[in-house]
Amino acid sequence: MTVTIKDVAKEAGVSIATVSRIINKQAGYGKMTEQNVLAAIKQLGYTPNALARGLVGRETKTIGVIMPKVSGLFSAKLLEGIDKEARRRGFSVFVSHTQVNEGHALKDLQVFREKQVDGVIYISDELTPPQEDLLMDMKVPVILVATRSLRMNFPYVKVDDEQAMYDGTTYLIDQGHREIAFIGGENNDAIAGGPRDRGFRRAMADATIPVNELLIYYGNYQFESGVDGLHAFLASGDPFTAVATVSDETAIGVLSACWTAGLSVPEDVSVLGYDNTKAAVMAIPPLTTISQPLDAMGGRAVEQLLKLREHEEYDFKQTETPHSLSTTMLHQLKLRETIKRINREV
Amino acid sequence: MTVTIKDVAKEAGVSIATVSRIINKQAGYGKMTEQNVLAAIKQLGYTPNALARGLVGRETKTIGVIMPKVSGLFSAKLLEGIDKEARRRGFSVFVSHTQVNEGHALKDLQVFREKQVDGVIYISDELTPPQEDLLMDMKVPVILVATRSLRMNFPYVKVDDEQAMYDGTTYLIDQGHREIAFIGGENNDAIAGGPRDRGFRRAMADATIPVNELLIYYGNYQFESGVDGLHAFLASGDPFTAVATVSDETAIGVLSACWTAGLSVPEDVSVLGYDNTKAAVMAIPPLTTISQPLDAMGGRAVEQLLKLREHEEYDFKQTETPHSLSTTMLHQLKLRETIKRINREV
DNA sequence: CTGTTAGCGCCTTCAC
């Protein structure tokens, strides 16, 4: 049915071993035979079978990516970086857009294992113990992006979330804001939510501004969290001049809710985002946000992943220090138009 | 190194055939042996090797998806539908977010072929002849989403773009608008751009409103097209009260440019989007748009794909009528807040 | 009910 290496061999009048060598550009054959074989290949329309190749060769040139379906834009940007670098290196990418359900990620990892991916990139969610165990069991390189593992020492690629949030909040304070509301991450998770929460609080503390717990809301990084958060703040009756958030989408939710409530941004309330996805530039007004170099992070992730693979390092037992291949990328405050300076009368 | 079916067989004291049967839930073995084998599997931590399986079984339980990196939100919604249905049926999804470059899609198809995907879903872009040829050559089922092939008879899943745009435009007209600008698709492509362009023009014609070519702009479905388009219209000096677009992102670009220009929506200008992605609800003001049931379309695509596979129909020569598995989904006008009624004085 | 035996398409020693 389908044309195989054997057909090519016959057509070219050589053995399959020779064909294999030529396909894989290994040395050991004459210029002439090469011509013949190449001709036969073209003539027959031969395509190598990656399954057979992977079966014997023990590499599939495939890397698996697990990412929660948080924000389309967040994923897109990250994926872009991953995809580009993977492609450059001749790898394909299997993405599992883990849906709502928590169980899926584990199942997807299992599928990755069965499909023999050469490595996995795990994005932005907290790893559960079963996942960690499975990952260790798979004996493949693993890179975490925008997240960390508490129990294992998987190398990660991320920004310093606490510092980033600290810087963002400090900027707000420097602009004269004192009553600052904050919309945090899911259950204030230990991974991204926790550090950002701490960053916010530390900045407030350093400026000796007490934080008003009524102006703190924990959401899930989505648009809805932004609108719900703003409503909660409004309902509290306590005044605030700014709201800092943990994602652009959430910030846009705030923008939207403000608009609905007749509050104008930044005149009535300033808003700070996080991520610097395309949504930030599309927002009205354009969103001032803490920028994560998402595409670079994606590229870096595959780079480190392959490095890990070269070293055949598939063991990630917990240690004191972070894995040597871990990378902390630089965040940056991206000034746009949602934060206004407040002149306080003394 | 890795544990195989053979190890399990030895551990359980049976033959590999029996193990295989049990794994695949085929009939023919005793309760007892099943217990033993299952125990051995668990004990050894055995996982089937999908490559070996695919090599012999001639199915990989994998479907390949090609989609241009147009809009993160557009893709996300569609992918959600695809992913969910595929998962439900035990399939994995390989997505190729075809980047900027046109050459990539063909290369990715080639990779799909080598990896022996069981079918491919091709989204939202015009197929090039080489792609069509390759697809035919691959002998796998193919479904087109939000696009069509001119030369081949691949079944598609889409909305009636012309009618949808006609309806949207007509709505604008019914609301009293006459000077309506239009931002179309890339080069006015034959696939989505063409029909939408025609739909717009037909609606105008039916209302006996001449279209002002200065108020027509062809972009690429992105945010930037919206801002550029609006600027072009403004520069023309000709008055307009509404702008119809071919994507939500473009519409949001218009919103943004209006905001910058000090025009308020919908008071000064009404705006119509297309797609009804999440961006539409996040927009300020929330965007009135033509809704494509993206998630349903995605689900439908895999459904039809697998149906094709059952029938072993891999031949898509051009015919008079569309393929019987083609589906036209219903579009719908999603009224929100970017279109205002105009009362014209007579 | 269960084991034996062929391959699936390819790569990789090992001879020649």
Added chain:
DNA sequence: GTGAAGGCGCTAACAG
């Protein structure tokens, strides 16, 4: 330089 042969892990007929 090139060919023959032995698997990679698994499924699918055949035999029992």
